Amino acid sequence: MAYDVIVIGSGPGGYVAAIRASQLGFKTAIVERESLGGICLNWGCIPTKALLKSAQILEYIQHAKTYGINAGESSADFDAVIKRSRGVADKMSKGVQFLMKKNKIDVLMGSGKLKSKGQVEVTDKDGKVALHEAKSIILATGARARELPNLKIDGKKVIGYREAMVLPKQPKSMIVVGSGAIGVEFAYFYATLGTKVTIVEFLPRIVPVEDEDISKELEKIYKKKGIEIMVNASVESVEGNGDGVKAKVKTATGEITLEADVVLSAVGIAANIENLGLEALGIKTDKGKVLVDKYYQTNIPGVYAIGDMVPGQALAHVASKEAIVCVEALGYNEKKYAHKPEPIDYMNIPGCTYCAPEIASVGYTEKAAKEAGYEVKVGKFPFSASGKASAAGATEGFVKVIFDAKYGEWLGTHMIGANVTEIIAQTVTARKLETTYQEVLDSIHPHPTMSESVKDAIEVAYGEAIHL
Template identity: 35%
Template sequence: MEKDIIIIGGGPGGYVAAIRAAQLGAKVALIEADQIGGTCLNRGCIPTKALYKTAEIMQTLNKSADFGFQLDGFQLKMEKAQERKREVVTRLRTGVDKLLEGNGVEVISGKGSLVDSHTVLVTDGDGNTQSVQGKNILLATGSIPKRITNPGVDLPGVITTNEALELEELPKSMVIIGGGVTGIEFASILQSLGTQVTVVKYSPRILPPIDEEVIKRALISFRKLGFKIETGIKIKEIVQSETGLKVLAEGKKGPQDFAGEMVLLSAGRSINVDGLNLDGIGVAYDEFGIKVNSHYETSVPGIYAIGDVIGGQMLAHVASDEGKTVIEHIFGIETQINYDAVPTCVFSFPEIASVGLTEEETKKRGISYKVSKFMFAANGKALTLGEGDGLVKIIANEATHKILGVHILGPHASDLIHEGALAVTNGLTTADIICTIHAHPTLAESFQEAVLGVEGRAIHMLNK
């Protein structure tokens, strides 16, 4: 039986697209070589956040005296934390499996390879093959950890994030190569759990998508947490030392070296196109991603691609939204994604979240703007939580007062950012936020106070 949609890749882009297609009445085949949920569910977002919670509890225990507790002798049992992480992942993956089954999606285990614009050859783990025909094909194969090619990357103790998520015994020290979202998240987790971490990054600043002022403030918090960050570092090689490993590098002041029991490679991700036979059927791509048009259609009509494999913003929620958008286009429902309104979250200590334009991007686009900032140190709920570090920063159009960007450093930033995303997506003005009552005492009041500050009307801070 011919399918309406064949999807290669069962991650957050692929499985969401499959469910949306089934909702619209399509006959769907979803081909997955590993496990449903892809990198995000199995080796990325979810397991990382499970370990982040363990690290957060460790921080709370270390500060327990501030809340009136006297605790002695507690210790981390990493194997138990890993067991909990696996239980969370399994539970969520089982839930997705049931959703696919309940929506009538046929899941085929194996590696998919394109034969032509309507045919996919699937090879399972035993080498058996089957051919699947469909009217449309969607590529959602995601990305894989990028391995640097410097000498020494194959030494024992040099690991990727995949291996880092499975550690049952933490090293005393670790060098993390890469200061993007993943590198900073692992640095925060491992440092909180007792590993001395050094982050080294080639470019001059960490977390390049985030507003520069927010990063400068975050660096102060990271120093308090205890991990070191070195930027402008060019890696030469990794060598064995008496106590573990040593990263030899070139810095602003000449040769430098960084020692650690282990080295974590977190220098970004590469598109996962191995075995798809893109060259064989003429699908255009380069090292940055498969080429697609505004409807996510590739150079071969009837073959579409979404998510990490097309480059762009490599985020699970972007892949999911692209998956829904491309399926709706195939069925004649036209929707568009506003890439200026995609929230980005960094699960560090403290959390960082951002949506819309940064101050740097606003200047680059020549937009006249106003900025207002409200500190969590003046927010009652933040102080009761013992998390008064950080701020909410609002960027608004000077003429129209539309909210252009929201940037948060502080407690529960990843949850608070969605009011900002709603504002940026819908072109809300400062007046729209000001007239919305925010409950007290809540962290969300900081957002309203920052918006009030744009108008010079803030109550709990002095107005400029």
């Protein structure tokens, strides 16, 4: 078959690229080897949020008396929790199927590979091979769990995020290696359900990409929940121990041995760039990523790459926006779109972690702003001083804002608290519009809300605090 555009991979980068291409009038096909929606919808963003919601509901019930409610005894049905999560994922995947049909996109099930320039070879599950042609090919094959040489994922004693979502039974104890988003989210989920959880982090603090104040707050809250945290530590080896494992952990003071039912490796991701035919076409890569220009074209004209397989933040919403920019630039070149899209500003990408309390951030951390040469004004507003947070019984955490002292530019926001992932978009939009602190303060915020705490934090930064 001959197409205008073939997309390889149907995650939040791939399926968005296919839909936008079809909307612009390109005859489009999408190649998927497993399930439409990719990792995000099937094994990542969506099903993990379903698991976390179940844990949150259990916490609500366990603390019902603090709200004046007598709920009685409560416990988690682990199998039912897992089943609900898989049901949510399946529903979302079927939604992508509907969108493909609605937008008249051909779905080619199988593994896609670049055969030559303008040709994609698709091998289905039975080994049958079909060759398809396209003027433009978009690679969107995502990423997988990264493996450390001394921590190989076997799916039983050492598991990755996929296995963590469908364990046959709840472990009594778990060692989580790595404290990025995946690590701390699963740590919260399993600890809330009653598993004894130990986090082992190589760096000096957990959630190390976040502002230092966020790391300190989450560590304090997690320790209060009974989660053990070891920083400046690394798992050197793991051995089977009957029904469990023994992990040798190197710490600043020496080596210790931890025992648990299972080890969850959450040490990041690796891009899926193997077996795609990149070498045959001479597509350039660096450090495991495909190199692209600001419109996501590789060094080979007509071949594009987006999402986790290219440099930049490995986030679903980033992949989706890269897809739009890529396809609209292609549409502009083919006279199917009126103007060239604006390239992405990677300094204004929101990051969200859905543990409890949630974490959300965008822009410079305080340390990074100072290292970049800014003189800063910093304001921090605790949710303990928020009326809405107090009424909701969600007083943990704070909002921290960072402004350039000279011009009032909004440099960054860092939050930890209930539902803060729903608030961070305000900062993203304001930074995009080059809003100053005064314009935010002049915008009336509704009361009582959690979101007004952003305004309160700005007031703190400029010495105008009312509620603190």
